[in-house]
Amino acid sequence: MHEWALAEAVIASAAETARQQKMSVVEEIVLNIGELQSIDAEMFASLVKNQLTQAEPLLQDAEVRVVRGEAAFECQACKKEFSEQDAKVSEEEREAIHFVPEMAHVYMRCPACGSPDFSIVRGRGVFIQEITGQP
Numbered sequence: 256m257h258e259w260a261l262a263e264a265v266i267a268s269a270a271e272t273a274r275q276q277k278m279s280v281v282e283e284i285v286l287n288i289g290e291l292q293s294i295d296a297e298m299f300a301s302l303v304k305n306q307l308t309q310a311e312p313l314l315q316d317a318e319v320r321v322v323r324g325e326a327a328f329e330c331q332a333c334k335k336e337f338s339e340q341d342a343k344v345s346e347e348e349r350e351a352i353h354f355v356p357e358m359a360h361v362y363m364r365c366p367a368c369g370s371p372d373f374s375i376v377r378g379r380g381v382f383i384q385e386i387t388g389q390p
């Protein structure tokens with residue numbers, strides 16, 4: 256998805272959450288960006304921050320913080336869930352996987368049974384992890 260549209264979606268979702276929690280002012284929005292989502296986290300945070308200045312008043316002064324969500328994989332053969340650390344990928348391989356997640360199948364095998372048949376269960380996408388504010 257285009258970063259601009261993604262930022263708008265994040266802001267719309269933050270506004271909805273703030274209203275559900277009956278906040279009158281939002282102080283901080285914590286975004287979780289999966290480490291397999293090819294997006295520059297700092298750049299995206301400032302893009303959201305910039306768009307907030309045109310958002311509805313309750314969101315205008317919110318701080319934007321980004322955390323990276325760790326990737327997780329699930330083996331289709333034995334159903335074990337594992338991380339990149341469990342699969343013992345090198346730093347270089349890890350970078351390649353973060354750049355093109357499909358590369359995981361080149362560099363990784365299930366650490367339990369050795370199968371190359373696994374799916375990505377976490378680490379993609381952007382979601383609002385936390386929103387804080389005043390009632």
Ligand SMILES: [Zn+2]
Nearest residue numbers: 330333365368
């Ligand atoms: Zn397995």
